Amino acid sequence: MTAHIDLWWLPRAFILGLLAFIIFGPLTNLLLWTVAEKWYFPHMLPLEYGFTFWQRVFSPRGNAMASLMTSIVVATLTVIASLVLAIPAGYALSRLKLPFRGLILLAFLIPQAFPNLPVYVNIARFFYEIGLNGTIAGVVMVHVTHGLVYAVWIATAAFSAVDIDLEEAARSIGAGPLRAFRDVTLPLAAPGLMASAIFVFLESLDEFTGSYFVGAPVVNTLPLLLYTAGSGGNYQIASITALLLLVPSIGFMLVVERFLRADVLSKVGH
Amino acid sequence: MQTRFLALLLVLPALIMIVLFFIVPLFASILGAFEVGDSFGLGNFSKSFDLYSRDMIFTVVIVSISTALIGILSIAIGGYLTLGENPRSVAILRWLYRWPMFIPFIVVGQVLRTFLAKNGLMNNILVSLGILTPLQTTGFLDWRGIVIAFVWKQTPFVTLLVAGAMASLDRSTIEAARNLGASRLRILIEIVVPQVSGTLLVGLILSFVTMMSVLSVPLMINAQSPTMLTADIAFRINAHGDYGVANALGVISLLLTAGVALIYLRQTMKDRL
8 A cells, every 4th residue: 555655756746846847937037037147048047147237227217216116106096096996885885785786796897807908998099088198197097997896896895704793882882883984894894905905006016908008108117117128128127127026916925815814705706 | 765875875986987997998999890980880890800810710719728728727736636635745736836826917928938938948948958959949939828828827816716616615525435436536527526617617717808808928929920819909009000990809809708708797697696
């Protein structure tokens, strides 16, 4: 019996090793490109390593810093606008009697359920006419629309996970509805709302298609910089930009479970 | 009655956003597809079919192959996470498979472009290991590159959904089949997969729609002909300012997706109502 099982470690280790190569090979490649000074075929590894390109990216004159700032401003405004829209909507969807509740929840999924490229093309045309094309406000509106499904669905789940008895207890000892919401429900739902804020922030940070049509070339977010650097053949700059986008995403993957507890997660979409 | 009004009032601003910045432009794109000059007609569509019928087939084939591969891989990974008997390899796999999930498509495009190129790291490694000679290397920056990028990025997402559904299955039927001597592969195919097919379908459809609308991956990995419809739409706008054909191509990709989205809506409505 043991002899039979012992033989299985070989294919198991082989498949896991192959999977690790498939996942981490390309990522290692990206890291190498960020510090490669000189790298050409057929050398497996870069010939010279250094941080010249990092200096160039982070120099005050470099457009990467400007892009990073633009991306952060856009993402922060997107989070604020999404939460302002999603907190009342999520509260109503979880606590109040609402006609067509299922359909309303589904409506927020529409931007994810249809190919959004033709939509962005026409938004860009419309924004161009009213002077919103190439403005931060225009890009934020596109990002909010796209991220609203996360904001509203997670906010709804977060409010549903708060015990309604606590709110009623606050009401029965004399707190008004707004006070009960502010002092009891909102703080208890905060971790879930935080998770939805992070989701929206990352969606905005990573968004390419909408920014490409509505923002470029005036509002130059990090993904747009990555695209221009990459198509110009400047793989070092593109890879450093890609790394800047990668770090928050992977960091979030590692901590997502801390914010999105199982009791909230199980209520998403219900 | 009053609370209903209040509830609607609270939801309304968010709904208006969706209507104004998604549904209205969506209808504008459908309308624009039929606009030829000052009148309406099918001119944009005949032009689209003349110029891009190869790309339409290319798009459908690529997205279908990717969806099928994502389905097979997510069942395999989810199945091993549920039925695997070696706790250490289950733990390693659980830690390993999720990494690409939150990586943005644009980064996936850049990462795989440098990795899969004719002189990229993958070929360099194969050459230095002596598996290939420099003359035998080929780049994967064509339809294969797009499929690899899609599968690499979307498999973790579908696996997460599928593995979650598998974990919440009733273990007793699995144990019973196991006691009767059924192999794990047979248990996976005959007992586990049929019970999670709803979740699998939802994950695959969401991936299908996502892949139909990603612009960065085809632009970065394979911008030459034949390419995907998304790249064609961007080209029509940027190079020609031709909104008519761009919108017609948009409607065609909407129709290609609509069939799939319909299955999805039916599935979620069934769960919800």
